[in-house]
């Protein structure tokens with residue numbers, strides 16, 4: 001390998017190594033923040049997937065996700081008045097969505113600003 005190629009590769013490799021370290025540090029900070037948010041969140045409102053009749057019932061049980069902190073659970077089964085959830089059992093279901101839309105709630109987004117009343 002020629003010297004100028006070697007220095008280019010060294011530069012690129014060191015830059016990548018440095019950026020990966022930064023990414024891992026930020027990723028750890030995000031995980032810590034998510035844990036804190038989920039610990040403090042009351043999980044008041046959730047979005048759920050519908051119950052679907054299927055031979056593979058285990059994979060078709062409904063899922064819920066908190067719209068504030070993205071805590072996610074899959075129903076473990078129904079018994080009596082229970083919907084089969086643990087932390088999200090008593091949360092208010094605000095919307096039922098197909099799985100593809102449900103997955104979008106895994107990424108946190110800013111809440112929409114409350115609309116100010118328009119003057120008449």
Ligand SMILES: [Zn+2]
Nearest residue numbers: 041043066069
């Ligand atoms: Zn929550």
